[in-house]
Amino acid sequence: MAVVGQSVPRREDGRLITGRGHYTADVVRPGQLYAVMLRSPHAHARIRSVETGPARSQSGVRAVYTGRDVRERIAPIPTAWIPPGSDLAITEHPALAVDTVRYVGDAVAMVVADSLEAARAARNLIEVDYEVLPAVVSVTDAVREDAPRVHEGVPGNVALHWRAGADVDEAFRTAEVTVHRTIVQQRLIPNPMEPRAAVAEYDPGFESLTLWATSQNPHIHRLLVSTVLGMPEHRVRVIAQDVGGGFGSKIACYPDEVLVAFAARDLRRPVKWVEDRQEHFVATTHGRDHVEEVELAGRRDGTITAIRVKALANLGAYLSTAAPGVPTILFGLVVTGAYDIPQASVEVMGLYTNTTPVDAYRGAGRPEATFLIERLVDAFAAEIGMDPIALRRKNLLRDEQFPYTNAFSITYDSGRYQTALDLALHTLDVPRFREEQEAARLEGRLIGLGVTTYVEMCGLGPSEVAGAVGFQGGLxxxxxxxxxxxxxxxxxxxxxxxxxxxxxxxxxxxxxxxxxxxxxxxxxxxxxxxxxxxxxxxxxxxxxxxxxxxxxxxxxxxxxxxxxxxxxxxxxxxxxxxxxxxxxxxxxxxxxxxxxxxxxxxxxxxxxxxxxxxxxxxxxxxDPANFTYPFGTHAAVVEVDRETGEVKVLRYIAVDDCGPLINPMIVEGQVRGGIVQGIGQALWEGAVYDETGQLLSGSLMDYALPKARFLPPIEVFHTETPSPHNPLGVKGVGETGTIAATPTVVNAVLDALSPLHIKDLEMPFTPERVWRAIRDAEKGAGAR
Amino acid sequence: MSMTPFRYARPMALRDALADLTEHPEARVLAGGMSLLPLMKMDLAAPERLIDLGRVQELQGITETPDGIRIGAMTRHFELASDEVVGRCAPIVAQAAAHVGDPQVRHRGTIGGSLAHADPAADLPAAMLAADAVIEAASADGSRMIPAADFFVGPLVTELRPGEMLVAVRIPMLQGRRQHYEKVPHPASGYAVVGVAISLAVAGGVVQEARIGVTGVAGHAYRAHAAERALEGEGLNPGVIAKASSLAAEGEEILGDAVYASAEYRRHLLQVTLSRALQRVS
Known part of the structure; x- marks a missing residue:
């Protein structure tokens, strides 16, 4: 009997759910010491002095390191993506801040002690004299002429300036119809189940280092950690046995694991550091955070002819490992989505701010791209009075167009986009839904339908392309x-x-x-x-x-x-x-x-x-010949509580095509998890900073991750279109849910609100935001 | 996460617990630990001494009294939510207890701990107000009764004095009253953005007496007296419900937060929530 294609139970689950996994925090080495980081409480401040004497003299304390102590011994933390033509302004990222802290959470000192308690107690005794400086928090702050500089050598806080595509101004000038939207892609905080952790042990005999770390890519960590510490690569071993989720946040090489490795070598004792959840909120990379001006041009018959995107991307205080590639390559080259749009232009400014560094987060650039095109398609449909599903069908790529090269020279491998759309619509029964919607509206109830047709560029990727787009590694x-x-x-x-x-x-x-x-x-x-x-x-x-x-x-x-x-x-x-x-x-x-x-x-x-x-x-x-391009159609039905503004998802249908399924159960798990995370962005999640750069949504008491009870059962379907260039025909499915679900639910809510002529809302759609929009619309209607 | 070291006492009798508290007025009393322990882990509280009430027999149990029920301070939320006596005599208490936290929290957390902690968004304070409960406080010098309406003073502040601990809650018989707890939970914390507990004595279609406890919107749980007065002597018709709901925040300073719900929105949500609770029992 065939094994591939069967929903074989996950073999790793036995050990993981019975507490027998080997997570980094489970590692115990003989004689290990415990490290804690002292982090900046200010978003931007000059460090006048750091007084560590009382902390050092505490019993059980083995070492206290400051930025000055390690500056000559640990090289700056590097970034590993340098998009060509982006004028990337690389600044020094010291493992511990030396003169200036640049975000709340920026590490200022590390305490290593015999016990965690001793380390924490000693940390409380370190006195840092800060001169607080004005902070830059949002991208709109960062581009102001009088904005403070996050890095002295970077005028205008511009970390990168990247363009792709062609001049579309003529297409827009002569278009019958244009639509424009301002999109705020709010910042998200990854929150995998397991926070980050590192344990390092140095063997003085072999002069070798073993680093247990929460890593999505131990070989990249080996390369970067050995480089930063000046150790030969073959004397560094990185182990990431069981890792409890990452969503992209465990790709990066952070200061923390480098510092732990450094301390283990310096003290000749194993050193362990485990991030706590509070720390995770400020010290682990965030995701998304764009402000975009997006436009579509086309004809009254529904043909889309051009797209223009100008985005400001918040990169945070330092360039994290993959950060520069996320809002450029992984975002800009796919903004045309699943549609045949001949002309396209993208311009991205990546900006430094006094916030936690931003890097890949599930989908990484592609959710942002899909969101904007899916919002624009709905806006375009509304503008010309066409059904948004019909508009999608008209512009979707047709089977015979594959392989299809988009306006940015990205070649989509294979697809049957209309088939996936048909399956979703058939499952949904759109005519019946529209009748129900009409009846509900007569009762004053607001229900809506959102449909998204998407494609994702994934299966990263051909190494030659990686090199061409500035990724400092192979793929x-x-x-x-x-x-x-x-x-x-x-x-x-x-x-x-x-x-x-x-x-x-x-x-x-x-x-x-x-x-x-x-x-x-x-x-x-x-x-x-x-x-x-x-x-x-x-x-x-x-x-x-x-x-x-x-x-x-x-x-x-x-x-x-x-x-x-x-x-x-x-x-x-x-x-x-x-x-x-x-x-x-x-x-x-x-x-x-x-x-x-x-x-x-x-x-x-x-x-x-x-x-x-x-x-x-x-x-x-x-080395693959191309990326792979999963695609599909997602549909959501939602109801908005007119009095409270609360959004309830009544139905969610996902049709995904990721090629042949090796294990359908695992694929479904990926799809469902991704969808829940995507809906999380639409309805609940969002990092909120105040104007001084304090993270107000800094705990799971404030930052709302979706819970099972928030959502209805998700109906999952598949079509199977193999990738022609991949030996197994498979396309990748880990991120499709987050890519498709956010615009699907957002479009559904805006459809529900359409009788009130509400055209746009900023995510997340909290009850208050929706209520205000409804109230304002009703006031406006009253005034008319 | 680890905590700052502390001393730990686990008395077996209430007398010993009270003596310990008298001797160490700076000590914190530990009940289920569902609020205090997280604060300690986050370094927001660092008591030098904890007095664990987990083994004190006198604080356990629910008993029927001639005029209602007496609930020991160490009674868990799960017990409140599922106990036959509470369900019969004080359904509002059972209903509110079922809204606390998640199953793990309900199996650890206690009524005494929740009330003495006095989180301004906790569920049980609203139910206590609607139930017209009386808090039984004890110290080495004896015990006294504090009406729930006087007990909640501010965020995490109660009428309890140093050296005093909450030992029981007395609930008058509520059987026959119309009661309901309506809650809008915060999607992250599960605490009430707004929680409204109502208990109405209705005869001949007319509200004889109304008690409305509100949580989540102010510095502490409060009785919505203006709304109560708007109901009393009236039938539960839409006009009365609308009038009463519009008075739910009367005389109170409604608080908002910068992340999820502003004061203005909470005020609105309170009105909607009270209206829905009243419709539910009309």
Missing amino acids: WEHALVRVLPTGKVMVMTGISPHGQGEETTFAQIVAERLGCPLEDIEVIHGDTDQVSMGWGTYGSRSTAVGGGALNMALDRVIDKAGRIAAHALEAAVEDLTFEGGRFAVRGVPDRSLTFPEVALKAHLAWSMPAGVEPGLEAQASY
């Missing part, structure tokens, strides 16, 4: 398949799953190809000493790229096993079949060998075919 992936003498299989993969379930899906791929039971397969990841190389898990790349590498390595294992089997069976390789884990001579089924029998022969090597080495192991590095 290929590596896999090693090691068959043991008993036929058991170990897979070492360079991806680093942290909740996505590849220990299961990759085992399914192996079981399918080798015909062995899942129990015979171990998938190993998250350890730079066990896995030779890899670029990690983000950008919905793990199965599309890591799975591709695995598939290639399996080809090689099967090829070699076949030659050994043929030799043993005294047959030609071409005359062998390999099915259900058994090599057989074609037409002579009783002349056969099982895969474990061949594995044993390979290892005994008593009789090998000429030119074939003993053992049975193969590795492969797969």
